[in-house]
Amino acid sequence: MKQKNAINLLINAFLIAFCIVILFPVVYAVLVSLHRPGYGLLSIIPDIWTLENYQRLFIYGKFPRYILNSIINAAGGAIISTALAALAGYAFARLEFKGKRIMNAYVLGMMMLPGLVSIIPIYRIASDLKLINTYTIMILVFGAYGIPLGIWIMKGFFESIPRVLEEAAAIDGATPVQALFQVVMPITLPGLIATFLINFVYSWNNFFTPLVLISKTDMKMATVGLFDFQHVLEGNQDELLAAACVVIMIPAIAIFLITREYFMRGMVEGAVKG
Amino acid sequence: MKKKLSLYPYLLTLPALVFITIVSLYPTLYSFYLSMTRSKKGIIEFVGLRNYSIILRSADFRQSLWLTIIFTVFYVLLTVIIAYILALMLNRGLKLTGVYMTIIFLPWVLSEITSGVVWRWMFYQDYGIIQNLLAPIFKGKALITTNWGAMAIVIAATTWRSISFGMLLLLAGLQTVPREIYEAASIDGSNGWNSFWKVTWPLVRPTTIVTTVFLTIQAINGVGMVLAITEGGPGRATEILGLHMYREAMQFYNFGYAAALSVVLLLINIVLAAFYLRALERENALAG
Structure with missing residues (x-):
């Protein structure tokens, strides 16, 4: 027993050290952003602590506009994927129907289809349809990206709800549609919120897709705006650049901490269950 | 009752399926057509398999393919090894397991571009924290400006970002190994290392294979981290396939050629996915 405790102590020490290494880049971004202008990379700990960079950020370039664009695109996409994934997830979890297995396999296949291989044709199609530089194209693409994972998460949720509820509703004379929308969906609200938030974060963070589909300054998302800032600010206004990083990190970290369990479960189940 | 319901499941599933078909599958198939065209001054011209023959002869493509292989091999190896160590440690049911997992997971929920900005700083000439630690070994030259250094940084950053993926998958696998098996092994007097190889490993x-193939698929399709950290540079030293495709399309407007590259990437993905599904099947057969 003593030996086991000693081993656990060592392992804990190792894991704590490892976590510090993992966290360092995040903490470093915060620290750089709190330096006074021009001193960001000179020391790890600021000699004078200041929030000035955050104030400057909100009048710098079009940063507030980029944030607004990110919210619109990510929320729009997440609404589409959550709504459609909830309906499909319910059918996959509860109903038996012809073609279910094939549809299931199709969703899995689409989940494995990387965004990278479709982005060039999407760009061409969008430019033929005059959809480049619009919210519409971003919302449609984010909506589609989120559906497969959304279906897996929602399916898990529906499977955890006892069937008795729908059976009771049916006895009370509710149609299956009424049972779904009035009995099952309200109980699944945490699942719907989790699916929405997880998809929101993935789109909020997405950097490559908007880089390809959006070139007009007014329509850029915060991630692409940050990429532009990197080119202009790195090496001379690192503190301002760091503040922009932190502002983009905060919602993602906050949402992750709220939905942690579902985030991880979605990741493992999406990859392993099939 | 049952008959009246027959359309119901399809009303629920089809909106989602039709949506992903139009927005994801159709463009993917459209890339086959696009890959057989060339656009010159806005006029689209059908050129058959020309773009593919260009790819076969292209030195740029071969270099990108080679860089993708290097990137993938080192990234996957590094990730699997570290993820294994973490998973074995976390499988002991330590009190702080939840906290450790949350922290290790954190980089995954950050945008590639925010991470890219920070990683660039850490290797910045004269000021970068890690750069300065390494400076004596590499004679002061910024690592990120050298071909191999840039590749190493990109691999390290990508590993840092997605280590949690490997760790979670492996941990899920380790947790299917019943505790009694370890206990039986330790009664037999086998030490940790021996019991791992003889008892845990076969199970x-x-x-492990599933995780490895999964990470490989991720790596082949990687582009965001590299774009954010080196943009494929210095020169073309980190221009992996995804980035090569992006540059051909968005910087040189060679859409036909870029579409042919996406078809090549798709084929690589299909082969890997087939491996992946076979590995999954075996894993499930074993678990079931």
Whole structure:
């Protein structure tokens, strides 16, 4: 027993050290952003602590506009994927129907289809349809990206709800549609919120897709705006650049901490269950 | 009752399926057509398999393919090894397991571009924290400006970002190994290392293969981290396939050629996915 405790102590020490290494880049971004202008990379700990960079950020370039664009695109996409994934997830979890297995396999296949291989044709199609530089194209693409994972998460949720509820509703004379929308969906609200938030974060963070589909300054998302800032600010206004990083990190970290369990479960189940 | 319901499941599933078909599958198939065209001054011209023959002869493509292989091999190896160590440690049911997992997971929920900005700083000439630690070994030259250094940084950053993926998958596999098996092994007097190889390894090998193939698929399709950290540079030293495709399309407007590259990437993905599904099947057969 003593030996086991000693081993656990060592392992804990190792894991704590490892976590510090993992966290360092995040903490470093915060620290750089709190330096006074021009001193960001000179020391790890600021000699004078200041929030000035955050104030400057909100009048710098079009940063507030980029944030607004990110919210619109990510929320729009997440609404589409959550709504459609909830309906499909319910059918996959509860109903038996012809073609279910094939549809299931199709969703899995689409989940494995990387965004990278479709982005060039999407760009061409969008430019033929005059959809480049619009919210519409971003919302449609984010909506589609989120559906497969959304279906897996929602399916898990529906499977955890006892069937008795729908059976009771049916006895009370509710149609299956009424049972779904009035009995099952309200109980699944945490699942719907989790699916929405997880998809929101993935789109909020997405950097490559908007880089390809959006070139007009007014329509850029915060991630692409940050990429532009990197080119202009790195090496001379690192503190301002760091503040922009932190502002983009905060919602993602906050949402992750709220939905942690579902985030991880979605990741493992999406990859392993099939 | 049952008959009246027959359309119901399809009303629920089809909106989602039709949506992903139009927005994801159709463009992917459209890339086959696009890959057989060339656009010159806005006029689209059908050129058959020309773009593919260009790819076969292209030195740029061969270099990108080679860089993708290097990137993938080192990234996957590094990730699997570290993820294994973490998973074995976390499988002991330590009190702080939840906290450790949350922290290790954190980089995954950050945008590639925010991470890219920070990683660039850490290797910045004269000021970068890690750069300065390494400076004596590499004679002061910024690592990120050298071909191999840039590749190493990109691999390290990508590993840092997605280590949690490997760790979670492996941990899920380790947790299917019943505790009694370890206990039986330790009564037999086998030490940790021996009991791992003799008892645990055969049981977790399928999970390991699944994880490895999964990470490989991720790596082949990687582009965001590299774009954010080196943009393929210095020169073309980190221009992996995804980035090569992006540059051909968005910087040189060679859409036909870029579409042919996406078809090549798709084929690589299909082969890997087939491996992946076979590995999954074996794993499930073992678990079931």
